[in-house]
Amino acid sequence: MKNIEIGKKIKIIKKDFEIEGFIIPKPELYEEDFILVKLYNGYNIGIEIDENTKIIELGEKIKVGEFPKAEIIKNSNLKNISLIHTGGTIASKIDYSTQAVSPAIQPEELFYIFPELKNIANVERTILLFNIASEDMLPKNWIKIAEAAYKEINDKEIFGVIISHGTDTMHFTSAALSFFIRNLNKPIILTGAQRSSDRASSDAKMNFICSSYAAISNIAEVGIVMHASSNDDFCYFHRGTKVRKFHTTRRDAFKSVNDKPIAKIYYDGKIEIINKNYKERNENRPELKAFFDERVAMLKFYPNSRPEIIDILVNNFDIRGIVIEASGLGHVATNNEKSWIPYIKKNDNTLFAITSQCIFGRVHPYVYTNTRILSNLENVVFCEDMLSEVAYVKLGWLLAQEKDLKKLKELMLTNFANEINYISYYED
Amino acid sequence: MKIKAGLEIHIQLDTKEKLFCKCKTTMKEEIPKKIIKRKLHPVAGEFGIVDLAAQYEYLRDREFYYEYFENESCLIELDEEPPREINKEALTYALQIAMMLNCKIPDRIQIMRKTVIDGSNTSGFQRTALIGFDGYIDVDNKKIEIKTVCLEEDACAIDKEENGKVYYKLNRLGIPLVEISTGIFEVENFKEIEEVAFNIGWLVKTIKKIKRGIGSIRQDVNISINSTRIELKGIQRLEDISKVVNYEVRRLLDLEKLVKEFKNREVKISDILILTDKFKNSKSKLIEKFLKEGNEIYGLILYNFKDFINFKIADRTLAKEIADYLKAFNSGIIHSEENLEKYNLKEDFEKIREELKIGNEDVLAIFASKNDIPIKFIKQKIEKLINGILENETRKANSDLSTSFLRPLPGSARMYPETDLPLISISRDFLEQIKISSTPLNIIINQLSQKYNVDKNVLKEIARKDLLDFCQEILDRNKNLNPNFVFQIFLNFEKYNLDKEIVEKKRDDFYLMFKYLEERKISKAAIDDILKEIKEKSLEEIIKEKDLIAFNKDELKSILEKMNIKDKKDLRKLFENEKIKKKIIFEMIDELLG
Numbered sequence A: 001m002k003n004i005e006i007g008k009k010i011k012i013i014k015k016d017f018e019i020e021g022f023i024i025p026k027p028e029l030y031e032e033d034f035i036l037v038k039l040y041n042g043y044n045i046g047i048e049i050d051e052n053t054k055i056i057e058l059g060e061k062i063k064v065g066e067f068p069k070a071e072i073i074k075n076s077n078l079k080n081i082s083l084i085h086t087g088g089t090i091a092s093k094i095d096y097s098t099q100a101v102s103p104a105i106q107p108e109e110l111f112y113i114f115p116e117l118k119n120i121a122n123v124e125r126t127i128l129l130f131n132i133a134s135e136d137m138l139p140k141n142w143i144k145i146a147e148a149a150y151k152e153i154n155d156k157e158i159f160g161v162i163i164s165h166g167t168d169t170m171h172f173t174s175a176a177l178s179f180f181i182r183n184l185n186k187p188i189i190l191t192g193a194q195r196s197s198d199r200a201s202s203d204a205k206m207n208f209i210c211s212s213y214a215a216i217s218n219i220a221e222v223g224i225v226m227h228a229s230s231n232d233d234f235c236y237f238h239r240g241t242k243v244r245k246f247h248t249t250r251r252d253a254f255k256s257v258n259d260k261p262i263a264k265i266y267y268d269g270k271i272e273i274i275n276k277n278y279k280e281r282n283e284n285r286p287e288l289k290a291f292f293d294e295r296v297a298m299l300k301f302y303p304n305s306r307p308e309i310i311d312i313l314v315n316n317f318d319i320r321g322i323v324i325e326a327s328g329l330g331h332v333a334t335n336n337e338k339s340w341i342p343y344i345k346k347n348d349n350t351l352f353a354i355t356s357q358c359i360f361g362r363v364h365p366y367v368y369t370n371t372r373i374l375s376n377l378e379n380v381v382f383c384e385d386m387l388s389e390v391a392y393v394k395l396g397w398l399l400a401q402e403k404d405l406k407k408l409k410e411l412m413l414t415n416f417a418n419e420i421n422y423i424s425y426y427e428d
Numbered sequence B: 001m002k003i004k005a006g007l008e009i010h011i012q013l014d015t016k017e018k019l020f021c022k023c024k025t026t027m028k029e030e031i032p033k034k035i036i037k038r039k040l041h042p043v044a045g046e047f048g049i050v051d052l053a054a055q056y057e058y059l060r061d062r063e064f065y066y067e068y069f070e071n072e073s074c075l076i077e078l079d080e081e082p083p084r085e086i087n088k089e090a091l092t093y094a095l096q097i098a099m100m101l102n103c104k105i106p107d108r109i110q111i112m113r114k115t116v117i118d119g120s121n122t123s124g125f126q127r128t129a130l131i132g133f134d135g136y137i138d139v140d141n142k143k144i145e146i147k148t149v150c151l152e153e154d155a156c157a158i159d160k161e162e163n164g165k166v167y168y169k170l171n172r173l174g175i176p177l178v179e180i181s182t183g184i185f186e187v188e189n190f191k192e193i194e195e196v197a198f199n200i201g202w203l204v205k206t207i208k209k210i211k212r213g214i215g216s217i218r219q220d221v222n223i224s225i226n227s228t229r230i231e232l233k234g235i236q237r238l239e240d241i242s243k244v245v246n247y248e249v250r251r252l253l254d255l256e257k258l259v260k261e262f263k264n265r266e267v268k269i270s271d272i273l274i275l276t277d278k279f280k281n282s283k284s285k286l287i288e289k290f291l292k293e294g295n296e297i298y299g300l301i302l303y304n305f306k307d308f309i310n311f312k313i314a315d316r317t318l319a320k321e322i323a324d325y326l327k328a329f330n331s332g333i334i335h336s337e338e339n340l341e342k343y344n345l346k347e348d349f350e351k352i353r354e355e356l357k358i359g360n361e362d363v364l365a366i367f368a369s370k371n372d373i374p375i376k377f378i379k380q381k382i383e384k385l386i387n388g389i390l391e392n393e394t395r396k397a398n399s400d401l402s403t404s405f406l407r408p409l410p411g412s413a414r415m416y417p418e419t420d421l422p423l424i425s426i427s428r429d430f431l432e433q434i435k436i437s438s439t440p441l442n443i444i445i446n447q448l449s450q451k452y453n454v455d456k457n458v459l460k461e462i463a464r465k466d467l468l469d470f471c472q473e474i475l476d477r478n479k480n481l482n483p484n485f486v487f488q489i490f491l492n493f494e495k496y497n498l499d500k501e502i503v504e505k506k507r508d509d510f511y512l513m514f515k516y517l518e519e520r521k522i523s524k525a526a527i528d529d530i531l532k533e534i535k536e537k538s539l540e541e542i543i544k545e546k547d548l549i550a551f552n553k554d555e556l557k558s559i560l561e562k563m564n565i566k567d568k569k570d571l572r573k574l575f576e577n578e579k580i581k582k583k584i585i586f587e588m589i590d591e592l593l594g
């Protein structure tokens, strides 16, 4: 096939038919010899090209529109917020000529996607920090996000910060920000979309609107604000250290664990506090402690799992802290031929933080003999009702500040951002 | 008068599973397990603009409630999970249909998202794929172009709508639907449109896997007169097409007439007036109710409209036509040229007329609504009319066969790729494998007309009743029966309130009836009695109760002898007795009397 520029209007003549349309790029991973044509009625079809196929260029090019922009109306009666974009599809646009998705976070684009914003807050600044898929986030990105958010909350004109983020690892980032920024004075809200904002049914709209209300609210916490249920009626303000993604696709994928969400935030701006344990907006000077020792790892225990992996992590990668997602109350194999105990004992320079793969509930060091055997080891700490992901971030953060194992153990059980609840309340 | 028409025929496929998930297509559940509330937001399409129809829906600001039925809906219908790969069974049937209609088949099929923001799709779009193009069908020796055959997911059926809340049933969403779009053809007699729809439907039924019942085949008709294009949706029965088109053509022609009349007068429209304060002390119960509900009262002065506000447009006045548009926004119109005493509004109107110095030829119209969106919308509509512009619209057919405004006609800027699914490769070998042969109706009618020596129109009518196959079966089983006589029996079906469904239900009784006719066990004169009661009773019961077993030759012979009938001239004596008449096989008399 001769090279025809993408977007050109063409006529394809084959043995038994002729057809006109615009040549458009094939989706990735398609190698075969066919061309994708956008017909005048809007449909795309693929036509195979062989030596008898004739293609005539018709001159014109497809007109693909610019992403629409809305006029920015700055309302001096409204509070200012900042938006930091890091990835995800809460505000995205598709370039239909290349099929590429990119963030649409210029204020005039945001006002187009979320016209209701103009009655809620002024988006004073939008910062395109990076555009990274959730799964590609690294601790160094958390640090960058924390630095950017810290800068914003130090601006007296800014009432709160919204951070747009891919949903898969959003709860790691929310935990990181909860630890990295101490003495918080105003809301830092993470939000995203389970259905991208280029579709009419996107959850992005309500998530963003509710996040805007959260950002100007009185709740000076790092939180994740996302759909509370499948309905478009209100979002939850989840505490950044007590939340996790529980569903691959549903709008209400995020749930609070071992804690109640702090508030319900309705589409119309009504805020209903359901957990009074939160810090109010204040005049404190926040402190940035954004560091992370990357020599941490997380392992999941399961029947027949190989404990030798601990040796490999420690010897080959100099791993200094390992979160073990243990079974039930905090068990690993103890009395069989694949016992983890000798490997934990042997690597006595590494701290082992025990959490539960049950997700809900608390680990307990004494109920059974086997947990006693484990918890009696010097380099093991049972992490109460902390989420594994939160324990992982916390361990990396602490390792960057403290080398002493004993002190580290203490710090792991010190509450920095309400990551531990000492009382388990009965919840439905 | 000649108009241009085109058809979009939607046919539900009778597959086991839905098009993009594994839910059942039964639509049997009645009580929803859950109801989910959603809103939709217009988004810019490929061309960077929001579709007009989508903008209109956004203005209406409705909330959508989705009724979730177990086994018949899942997270995919709820737009909570991406679609699964396309249902191969449905794809096969759709390709078979496309080939029957002589379409070309693309080598690769891409599933697209067609923006639909009236809430009937939870996602805000309908998944659709073009699987055939550039085909044709012969209808009465006229070649009708088949532009496209698409395979798409059916939308939710609406359950109810109240106060801006729309309730949709999720169980219809996702049922495979084949959409067949014809090219534009010119017609003078609107019955021809029905003919085209019928011929397409008839051919498609060859694949057998078509759902039955109300709503399983739906036809939309596009018509254009001069430069106005109207899409007519929701015509339930094939035989209503010509009537609905007729209404719409009358409506458009009357509107054109009105627009012409406007030119002779200085018609104008005022700015939007907010009259709420002026009605604060109104004695009208209706106004009191409006205000209590938190409505504003808006007004428009229609200058020089006195003679026009009651102008007849098809069967409605212009005011009624305006009210029809406002219904979409839960609003209405009251105007100075109607009986205001009915609402106790005469005084209020007179006072405002005086205050605002409204002339005798001018019309004052008021509207109650919570915001100014409806009045802005209607003002724009009237301005367009004043300027001689009839807008393109999608309208729905009402049960009285009139039409109502549904939304502005969607533009073409509403299609973009379904990025969650891969392209589908269609090999020529696969197409050869699944191809099934079918013969268009007009060819079959020509053949049968020659074979049975029956008029073509009779056969067409039988085909319409969907009884052609059954008639042929009867004639194959009973070689001695006169084909014309058999067809005539079925032609008279309406008289007895009988249809295809009853034939299906009482198949064996019908077989037996014709067998008895063939065997001379009953006479032709007995058919009337049988058809009258066949719905409720079995054939044997009717024959027994009405004593319809025909005389055999010996019995007839002795009756003739007893009554001393020796010549055909004397037969009248015999037929005077109704009961006896029904038991006589006429051919036997011929044989006996020579």
Ligand SMILES: [Zn+2]
Binding pocket: B018, B021, B022, B023, B072, B073, B074, B075, B076, B077, B174
């Ligand atoms: Zn389903």
